[in-house]
Amino acid sequence: NAGVTQTPKFRILKIGQSMTLQCAQDMNHNYMYWYRQDPGMGLKLIYYSVGAGITDKGEVPNGYNVSRSTTEDFPLRLELAAPSQTSVYFCASLLDRGNPLNTEAFFGQGTRLTVV
Amino acid sequence: GDSVTQMEGPVTLSEEAFLTINCTYTATGYPSLFWYVQYPGEGLQLLLKATKADDKGSNKGFEATYRKETTSFHLEKGSVQVSDSAVYFCALITDNYGQNFVFGPGTRLSVLP
Numbered sequence: 001n002a003g004v005t006q007t008p009k010f011r012i013l014k015i016g017q018s019m020t021l022q023c024a025q026d027m028n029h030n031y032m033y034w035y036r037q038d039p040g041m042g043l044k045l046i047y048y049s050v051g052a053g054i055t056d057k058g059e060v061p062n063g064y065n066v067s068r069s070t071t072e073d074f075p076l077r078l079e080l081a082a083p084s085q086t087s088v089y090f091c092a093s094l095l096d097r098g099n100p101l102n103t104e105a106f107f108g109q110g111t112r113l114t115v116v
Numbered sequence: 117g118d119s120v121t122q123m124e125g126p127v128t129l130s131e132e133a134f135l136t137i138n139c140t141y142t143a144t145g146y147p148s149l150f151w152y153v154q155y156p157g158e159g160l161q162l163l164l165k166a167t168k169a170d171d172k173g174s175n176k177g178f179e180a181t182y183r184k185e186t187t188s189f190h191l192e193k194g195s196v197q198v199s200d201s202a203v204y205f206c207a208l209i210t211d212n213y214g215q216n217f218v219f220g221p222g223t224r225l226s227v228l229p
Contacts, residue, residue, distance in 0.1 A: 004159075033216065042205065042221035058216070090159055094209075094217065103148055103167075103209060105217050107159035
């Protein structure tokens with residue numbers, strides 16, 4: 001059981017370039033999330049999805065886009081990279097918030113992105 | 117909206133010292149509460165959780181009790197080790213539709229030998 005898999009682990013982008021951060025989970029979780037973690041700071045929610053075909057903005061969505069065509073995959077797209085997007089990005093998935101006994105978020109290892 | 121407040125770090129302790137990291141929350145629904153730990157260079161891992169008032173979550177010598185009357189979920193460990201050095205995040209989730217996992221800012225713990 002692989003859990004939550006993020007790729008790539010590291011990436012350096014030039015200003016204005018675009019890229020997609022990949023996230024896949026094999027646990028059949030319905031909820032998935034993208035967070036960013038800036039140095040010395042906590043997690044800020046970028047986008048989330050409650051199921052295939054449904055996405056919503058989080059706290060800091062500007063400059064990002066997401067899609068959820070399947071239950072397993074939740075890619076995060078940066079269209080025009082800016083230095084302010086230098087951060088560590090974490091993807092997470094969660095099974096069923098309705099049952100607290102089954103509620104636990106599983107995190108990927110993170111993608112460290114630098115925009116220069 | 118829902119929120120989580122944690123004591124500011126960094127916290128520096130000597131090995132075998134007692135640890136407390138304070139966490140308080142504000143929630144509109146009835147939340148489940150969590151502590152996550154992030155070791156250097158890794159993602160977050162669940163440390164412990166509690167799903168109802170007066171529940172005590174425990175794992176690896178860490179404990180936290182869900183106190184509804186004080187809206188708190190303080191993390192404690194009787195004797196810390198160097199290997200406990202990490203960032204600790206308090207978090208909550210409610211059953212309100214559209215609500216998500218809400219994390220505190222994290223508290224960095226450094227344990228010195």
